[in-house]
Amino acid sequence: MIQSRPASFPSEEGLSLENGREASFEGVLAQALLAWYERHARTLPWRIGPKWRRAGVKPDPYRVWLSEVMLQQTTVKAVGEYFAAFTARWPDMMAFAAAPEEEVMAAWAGLGYYSRARNLVACARRVAEDYGGVMPRKADELVKLPGIGPYTSASIAAIAFDEPVPVVDGNVERVVSRLFAIDRPLPQAKSEIRETLRPLVPQDRPGEFAEAMMDLGATICSPKRPACALCPLNMMCRAHGEQREEAYPVKAPKRAKAKKFAGAFVALRDDQKILLSRRPPKGLLGGMSEVPTGPWQESPVARMPAPPLSAPWRKITPQVSHIFTHIDLKVTIWQAALPPETPAPEGFWWHDLENLKDAGLPTVMAKIVEAAIPGATKARAKR
DNA sequence: TACACGTGGTC
DNA sequence: TGACCAAGTGT
Structure with missing residues (x-):
């Protein structure tokens, strides 16, 4: 079920661009977000910045994959030195596929969720054997590989290969649930959030759109005390309209340890x-x-x-x-x-x-x- | 669907 | 201090 657009957003009849084209809610949102991203994108070791992207430069799929797996439930800060060490030691997919599993496990020590390291090795070997060392380009193909689930497959496909798929991580769950005041609790709301996001993904710049959504969630639309005054989407945000930003996303209670x-x-x-x-x-x-x-x-x-x-x-x-x-x-x-x-x-x-x-x-x-x-x-x- | 699965930082 | 959180996946 897709939520209706925010009540504060002007009716479609009232919207027109200077060139006379009709401006859809989806288009305006994506444009506002991408314009913000061009100014405020985080500079990260595995990323191609918006400037170079506009010049046609694309990120290395191997580095995107490695970073995305490292970033699963893990902070950017924690990943930093591990990503540098891994890419220095194993510069590409074939080098990584040839690495002994025990060496990878030892190099991963301290980063947590150790099945990720084992799956990383299994994934690289599968790519080496079944795909000649070349990462598949489609999300529905990537999702079949070890350690690559719905989020990571979409993020690799969008960021490295410009497939226009919705990329939903914890940041995006927060941004979208606030934008549309989705009050179904997580994780049940995951599919609703994905389907709400899908029509917002611009066909021409899906990778930057995904990166922009995550940057917005990480830097502006934070869990506590979001900086709504600085948000490029604040006028379109239902949670902000209600002054109830921190009420979203709703989460199911968790069990005691x-x-x-x-x-x-x-x-x-x-x-x-x-x-x-x-x-x-x-x-x-x-x-x-x-x-x-x-x-x-x-x-x-x-x-x-x-x-x-x-x-x-x-x-x-x-x-x-x-x-x-x-x-x-x-x-x-x-x-x-x-x-x-x-x-x-x-x-x-x-x-x-x-x-x-x-x-x-x-x-x-x-x-x-x-x-x-x-x-x-x-x-x-x-x- | 719900639970197992690490760690470090924040308030 | 303790609870929550951070670019989720496998079973």
Whole structure:
């Protein structure tokens, strides 16, 4: 169901352009947004700015894909250095497709949602094998690839290949739900928002339109205290007309986080090597390296879980707390020093503390090591 | 449809 | 402090 246009917008009869052409609501909105974008576009490493775009320059689909996947549920600031490191190390799709999965997982460490890294590798290999290393151009083709869903497929198709499809991310959900005062709660309202946006997409500049919508949401139409005075669409916005901007988008209530508790073991050999293992490929932190942990349980850790090897374990304080999206985890840490000749048990290995960065520990694991061995995660590898 | 899936920043 | 949020996807 498509919402009616804002009541504050003039009737169509009252609208005419200087050249005598009829101005549609859709056209006026797109023009106002694109004009704003030409002045206020954010400069981003994976983007071709409006000036160069007008000169016919298009962004590299590989970089668009990589950035879009990194940006899923992740801030621009957090992505910045990862994008630079990835593109320096793997400059194109074929180079990336040839990368060992474990190297990609380690390079991704700290960015979160680790299935994205695994799917990135799977996607690159599929593109290399099935498409000769050339990214498909259509959203309905892209959406079949691993790690590429409705948002990412549309964004790549629009931004890299100028396919006029609606691109709906969290920013756009907010902008569109305010523009049309859509009061159905998210995520149920997703399809209504997409279909409301579809006729607004200009056929000639869909990529810039998508980027402009997201920039507007990120910089003007913010979740709290939006800067409506600076918004190029304020006269067309129903939420603004109602002075109820922050009432949109309506969101369904979310569930409380589960509390969980675990014990962890920091085993440090006297030759400055730490005992690590790899987590199972699926599930939380799937495929990432870790310090050995006991079971994650519902009740506080009362006694030491079964350790990976026999050692003079002693409990250290304080505990480490870590908040995941859906789990509030408290970790009790046991530490032990071992002689240099100590062998690693089956499935474990000793990792040089000096080069801990290379181990690719997810943040929660790095926090555990840091609590036991202050400074360990900040050491840089020697040249 | 609803839930699993990370992390860091903001108010 | 704790709740919310940030360019979502897979199951």
